[in-house]
Amino acid sequence: MAQIIVINFGSQVAHLIARRIRELGIFTEIKPYGISANEIKKLKPKGIILSGGPSSVYEKNSPLVDKKILELNIPVLGICYGLQLIGKYYGKVIPGKLKEYGKKRIRIRKNGNLLYGLKREEEVWMSHGDLVTYLPKNFEILAKTDTCPIAAVENNDKKIYGVQFHPEVAHTPKGVDILKNFVFRICNAKKDWSISLAPKLIREIKEIVKNDSVIMGTSGGVDSTVAAALIHKAIGKKMHCVFIDHGLLRKNEAEAVMDSFKSMDFENLYLVNAEKIFLERLRGIAEPEEKRRIIGHTFIEVFEKKVEELEKKYYGIKFLGQGTIYPDRIESAQPTKEASKIKSHHNVTLPEKMKLKVIEPLKELYKDEVRKLGKELSLPKEIVYRHPFPGPGFAIRILGEITNERLEILRNADYIFIEELKKAKHYDKVWQAFAALFPIKTVGVKGDARTYEYVISLRAVTSFDAMTADWAKLPYGFLEKVSSRIINEVKGVNRVVYDISQKPPATIEYE
Numbered sequence: 001m002a003q004i005i006v007i008n009f010g011s012q013v014a015h016l017i018a019r020r021i022r023e024l025g026i027f028t029e030i031k032p033y034g035i036s037a038n039e040i041k042k043l044k045p046k047g048i049i050l051s052g053g054p055s056s057v058y059e060k061n062s063p064l065v066d067k068k069i070l071e072l073n074i075p076v077l078g079i080c081y082g083l084q085l086i087g088k089y090y091g092k093v094i095p096g097k098l099k100e101y102g103k104k105r106i107r108i109r110k111n112g113n114l115l116y117g118l119k120r121e122e123e124v125w126m127s128h129g130d131l132v133t134y135l136p137k138n139f140e141i142l143a144k145t146d147t148c149p150i151a152a153v154e155n156n157d158k159k160i161y162g163v164q165f166h167p168e169v170a171h172t173p174k175g176v177d178i179l180k181n182f183v184f185r186i187c188n189a190k191k192d193w194s195i196s197l198a199p200k201l202i203r204e205i206k207e208i209v210k211n212d213s214v215i216m217g218t219s220g221g222v223d224s225t226v227a228a229a230l231i232h233k234a235i236g237k238k239m240h241c242v243f244i245d246h247g248l249l250r251k252n253e254a255e256a257v258m259d260s261f262k263s264m265d266f267e268n269l270y271l272v273n274a275e276k277i278f279l280e281r282l283r284g285i286a287e288p289e290e291k292r293r294i295i296g297h298t299f300i301e302v303f304e305k306k307v308e309e310l311e312k313k314y315y316g317i318k319f320l321g322q323g324t325i326y327p328d329r330i331e332s333a334q335p336t337k338e339a340s341k342i343k344s345h346h347n348v349t350l351p352e353k354m355k356l357k358v359i360e361p362l363k364e365l366y367k368d369e370v371r372k373l374g375k376e377l378s379l380p381k382e383i384v385y386r387h388p389f390p391g392p393g394f395a396i397r398i399l400g401e402i403t404n405e406r407l408e409i410l411r412n413a414d415y416i417f418i419e420e421l422k423k424a425k426h427y428d429k430v431w432q433a434f435a436a437l438f439p440i441k442t443v444g445v446k447g448d449a450r451t452y453e454y455v456i457s458l459r460a461v462t463s464f465d466a467m468t469a470d471w472a473k474l475p476y477g478f479l480e481k482v483s484s485r486i487i488n489e490v491k492g493v494n495r496v497v498y499d500i501s502q503k504p505p506a507t508i509e510y511e
């Protein structure tokens with residue numbers, strides 16, 4: 001059971017808070033803002049954090065918190081929007097009065113419990129429009145800035161605490177100390193979330209699966225591979241591992257993935273070559289969502305066929321193993337239930353009739369926790385630190401129609417980019433990097449001849465969790481080398497561009 005519950009009023013910041021507290025060794029979960037005081041009571045947390053969020057407490061339909069949660073006598077910390085909710089219920093908030101973004105200095109008049117150990121002045125990161133201007137006397141104001149009269153506050157009787165700035169971001173250097181004060185000093189939480197998770201997870205898999213078998217669809221990515229490794233450690237050769245090559249993979253990828261699985265001693269390993277059916281169905285399709293839909297459906301169909309074949313051969317396949325991680329499954333904790341659908345990421349959800357029970361050993365973990373676990377399981381470094389690769393593969397990196405020629409060009413260009421990133425030791429410093437092919441041709445000159453060829457775009461981003469991302473500031477010399485190698489070595493390309501868009505407003509992938 002989670003000791004700290006973060007109530008979500010804006011999904012990205014809520015994730016960051018939960019991750020920071022987990023890093024302190026405390027199991028923390030995110031819940032949607034609609035959660036009631038009774039539901040919270042049942043979860044028996046030691047503390048509650050009201051996250052920040054993009055709304056204003058005075059907007060129509062802005063997300064609110066059940067006021068009774070503030071009166072359960074469980075310590076509550078409001079961060080930014082969370083503090084403004086406290087202000088709305090107990091004091092006064094002025095909407096849009098002060099737009100404060102970026103670095104600010106707080107002056108601390110009293111440390112109290114929340115700011116214990118901090119100096120008289122500290123740097124913090126602010127990002128708010130509304131402003132809490134008044135709280136009753138039993139709320140003690142701990143800190144202010146030159147423009148924000150209530151930057152940190154505590155009420156030890158009511159056990160309500162708040163900060164206007166963001167302690168969860170790296171730009172607040174003492175932010176972690178403040179979270180530590182809340183979690184350990186105020187909530188009295190005890191460390192229960194260690195990095196040595198493997199034995200516990202393996203035990204749980206054994207308890208769930210008992211004598212049955214598990215079939216696992218793996219993509220070769222870190223999540224599904226770590227999940228497969230755990231299941232394998234738990235049940236050995238009763239795990240069947242299926243890898244579908246849809247023909248949209250990187251150069252030599254299928255072989256590399258199979259080799260790494262073999263090195264992990266997986267006994268029942270199946271490579272399904274389904275290139276033909278995928279490419280046939282994608283022929284002439286240019287619309288991104290249509291491509292994703294076709295790939296998702298075909299994937300299920302191919303996987304289902306393989307499961308049926310294996311079920312006939314081996315009895316007792318009762319479970320479908322999946323590498324779902326925490327951010328994948330907390331849709332229920334999204335701040336708005338109608339959050340707009342940007343892209344339909346595909347995950348294998350099998351039809352009802354298959355009656356396989358799903359087992360997801362990583363469902364409570366963040367990506368960096370999965371990587372730590374992979375290291376703990378001694379998985380090959382190439383897997384643990386592999387960049388994420390989307391299920392639809394090159395289909396969403398070849399903009400427009402997918403043809404064999406375009407696939408070949410992209411495979412070669414992408415290979416060069418990744419090879420150079422590894423050689424120059426930039427690979428591990430970026431979250432994700434890849435090449436994409438624009439379906440347009442531009443004029444160039446090679447030797448003395450005019451060329452009319454494709455444009456390759458290089459994308460490399462830094463990120464914590466793919467929800468926001470910045471373009472990686474790779475050195476010019478490095479980009480120049482990659483560009484000239486691609487133009488010289490890949491037939492059909494005469495121009496290379498580097499993508500300098502942030503997410504948001506762009507996304508990491510192109511489609």
Ligand code: XMP
Nearest residue numbers: 344345346388389390391392466507508509
């Ligand atoms: P975007 O493009 O939405 O991507 O900024 C965020 C992260 O998700 C990955 N991605 C996918 N992963 N199936 C996946 O398994 C998909 O359909 C898919 N689409 C995007 C993307 O590579 C990035 O890491």
